[in-house]
Amino acid sequence: MADILQAKPAPPAATLDYHRLVDVENGWIDRRIFWDEGIYQLELERIFARCWVFVGHESQFAAPGDFVTTYIGQDAVIAAKDRQGAINVFLNSCSHRGNRVCFAEAGNTRRFTCNFHGWAFGLDGGLLGVHEEEQYSACATFDKSKLGLHRARVGIYKGLVFATFDAEAPSLDEYLGDYRYYLDVLLDNDASGTEFIEGNVKSRLGCNWKFAAENFVGDAYHAGWTHASAAAAIFKKDVKVNIERSYQANVNGHGTEFGLDLIGNAMGLAEPEVVEYLKENEARFAERLGKLRSRMVGAMSSSNVFPNLAYLTGFNTWRTWTPKGPHEIELHTWVLVNKDMPERLKEAYRRGVSRTFSPTGMFESDDGENWEHCTRSNAGVVTRRQKLHYGLGMDSRMEHEEFPGAVHRVQLNDANQRAFYRRWADLMSAASWADVSDRSGATR
Amino acid sequence: MSVNAVEQAVAAPRRASLQLVHDVQQLLYREARLLDEQRYDDWFELMEDDFRLWIPVPQSRYRRDGQGIYEPRRMAHFDDSLSELKLRASRWKETTAWSEDPPTRHVHYVTNIEVEPAEAAAEWLVHSVVISLRNRNEDEENWLGGRREDVIRETAAGLKLAGRKVFVTQSVLMAKNFNTFL
Numbered sequence: 118m119a120d121i122l123q124a125k126p127a128p129p130a131a132t133l134d135y136h137r138l139v140d141v142e143n144g145w146i147d148r149r150i151f152w153d154e155g156i157y158q159l160e161l162e163r164i165f166a167r168c169w170v171f172v173g174h175e176s177q178f179a180a181p182g183d184f185v186t187t188y189i190g191q192d193a194v195i196a197a198k199d200r201q202g203a204i205n206v207f208l209n210s211c212s213h214r215g216n217r218v219c220f221a222e223a224g225n226t227r228r229f230t231c232n233f234h235g236w237a238f239g240l241d242g243g244l245l246g247v248h249e250e251e252q253y254s255a256c257a258t259f260d261k262s263k264l265g266l267h268r269a270r271v272g273i274y275k276g277l278v279f280a281t282f283d284a285e286a287p288s289l290d291e292y293l294g295d296y297r298y299y300l301d302v303l304l305d306n307d308a309s310g311t312e313f314i315e316g317n318v319k320s321r322l323g324c325n326w327k328f329a330a331e332n333f334v335g336d337a338y339h340a341g342w343t344h345a346s347a348a349a350a351i352f353k354k355d356v357k358v359n360i361e362r363s364y365q366a367n368v369n370g371h372g373t374e375f376g377l378d379l380i381g382n383a384m385g386l387a388e389p390e391v392v393e394y395l396k397e398n399e400a401r402f403a404e405r406l407g408k409l410r411s412r413m414v415g416a417m418s419s420s421n422v423f424p425n426l427a428y429l430t431g432f433n434t435w436r437t438w439t440p441k442g443p444h445e446i447e448l449h450t451w452v453l454v455n456k457d458m459p460e461r462l463k464e465a466y467r468r469g470v471s472r473t474f475s476p477t478g479m480f481e482s483d484d485g486e487n488w489e490h491c492t493r494s495n496a497g498v499v500t501r502r503q504k505l506h507y508g509l510g511m512d513s514r515m516e517h518e519e520f521p522g523a524v525h526r527v528q529l530n531d532a533n534q535r536a537f538y539r540r541w542a543d544l545m546s547a548a549s550w551a552d553v554s555d556r557s558g559a560t561r
Numbered sequence: 562m563s564v565n566a567v568e569q570a571v572a573a574p575r576r577a578s579l580q581l582v583h584d585v586q587q588l589l590y591r592e593a594r595l596l597d598e599q600r601y602d603d604w605f606e607l608m609e610d611d612f613r614l615w616i617p618v619p620q621s622r623y624r625r626d627g628q629g630i631y632e633p634r635r636m637a638h639f640d641d642s643l644s645e646l647k648l649r650a651s652r653w654k655e656t657t658a659w660s661e662d663p664p665t666r667h668v669h670y671v672t673n674i675e676v677e678p679a680e681a682a683a684e685w686l687v688h689s690v691v692i693s694l695r696n697r698n699e700d701e702e703n704w705l706g707g708r709r710e711d712v713i714r715e716t717a718a719g720l721k722l723a724g725r726k727v728f729v730t731q732s733v734l735m736a737k738n739f740n741t742f743l
């Protein structure tokens with residue numbers, strides 16, 4: 118009896134062999150990684166508190182005092198622009214008793230004042246003052262310079278603002294590495310730069326965050342089947358992937374699957390002006406990006422920046438999969454446009470994304486259903502023992518004269534998903550950044 | 562200004578008759594049933610050609626903030642013309658709309674109906690509250706409530722919907738999708 122009560126706890130998640138749970142050499146994945154609470158807690162430590170995580174777009178911080186609240190993993194953070202013009206990211210939890218400091222999702226302010234006892238923090242997270250401060254005059258441990266909100270490192274790449282809580286993390290440029298070549302397809306096809314359309318759409322899905330991320334990093338395969346009804350309604354025909362001229366590419370877990378069809382995704386918006394814009398500007402894109410990349414600007418494609426920032430060329434939606442537990446995410450959806458696009462075109466993107474890739478959207482409503490049930494089925498203990506197959510396109514690796522990273526033939530491929538999970542396993546196994554392998558162009 | 566006010570009714574001397582209030586009520590109830598029964602083509606018959614549906618995504622902002630909870634420039638759940646709504650609904654008719662088969666079970670509950678004069682002579686500004694209950698598969702359940710502002714027009718063919726705004730209260734939609742109209 119006593120034995121039963123003192124049954125040995127499961128081994129701590131840190132001692133699991135993640136390169137066995139995720140067997141990328143043979144293309145099998147253990148379902149526990151989508152279900153287990155211990156593994157999830159370690160993800161918060163070793164993925165989200167360690168990687169560069171997307172927190173916003175520079176256009177959301179036009180004036181000093183502009184702020185947004187968001188999450189890095191499950192850590193609530195504030196991102197705010199100070200009077201010097203720097204964007205700061207710090208914990209949204211008071212250093213006094215831990216109360217949430219800011220409850221608005223966006224706005225403009227001079228300071229963040231805690232509701233509980235009135236401690237006030239500046240736009241850089243520093244403690245400015247406290248209520249009845251004279252009472253603290255004899256308090257030896259009360260040092261305002263040490264009681265600010267814990268800050269993250271901030272990095273910006275062509276408008277995208279990222280933050281990390283890991284002092285040892287490589288620089289953002291190094292973290293993105295050669296993947297910047299692919300990011301530039303949307304971030305740098307126009308001299309005016311980019312901006313987010315105001316606001317976003319927020320929704321909750323009962324799925325593990327990795328099912329969403331792997332879907333965007335490389336699951337072109339699902340599109341023709343899952344989204345058959347949307348394709349039939351919008352295109353009046355099936356969508357076929359070009360086998361000759363389509364690819365997957367990945368760099369350190371970031372990945373994109375893409376064709377070179379210029380307008381394949383954009384057609385899905387059902388906004389003819391967007392397609393016209395892409396066709397008319399192809400030569401202009403080519404001046405900045407070169408001929409090949411200019412063909413990607415609105416092409417059939419999906420992408421995910423490790424760990425949880427995804428986007429679609431053509432639709433121009435950017436989104437984050439923020440974990441809310443092992444079996445839940447919050448999805449935030451934005452629309453990115455070039456600053457100098459005519460207003461009418463920005464409107465077309467804004468309304469087109471709502472109609473396609475938002476919770477009301479014709480494409481997205483089918484995705485959520487799949488991801489939720491891929492997750493929920495793992496409640497079954499026997500179910501959880503059955504490994505999942507990720508073996509498509511094992512021998513598809515190729516060298517390409519222009520495309521950087523690990524490049525694979527044909528969009529219909531599990532290569533990017535395997536690369537995503539290998540990066541995940543590398544990070545889950547590593548005690549620090551120094552132990553994380555370089556996967557910037559590794560085979561398979 | 563009250564926190565949720567988006568548009569104040571224009572005070573005009575007209576008053577809705579009991580008969581009109583009754584007819585408006587019946588229109589909204591019939592409409593709710595058509596949505597429950599997923600009879601979208603019949604639902605679209607209740608709209609004027611210039612009908613627009615706007616369902617903004619609310620933002621949680623401080624009262625002192627210059628911007629409101631609902632703003633037209635922002636991303637919206639719906640900001641569609643009638644033909645765009647028809648395009649959305651056309652997907653549900655495809656046999657390949659997997660996430661609609663087996664179908665979602667819907668209840669649209671409409672209440673708090675008020676009929677006020679609108680600016681145009683043949684139009685009425687109708688306030689109501691709508692609550693959508695959806696159940697699907699074994700145990701999935703989603704509630705979504707919103708305050709509606711409709712423009713209802715008197716036409717030769719009877720009362721028609723000429724425009725609708727729905728101010729939902731969830732800023733984070735607590736569901737994987739929003740596969741109905743409100």
Ligand code: FES
Binds near residue numbers: 233
């Ligand atoms: S918890 Fe913030 S002031 Fe006390």
Ligand SMILES: [Fe+2]
Binds near residue numbers: 332340343344480484
């Ligand atoms: Fe999808």
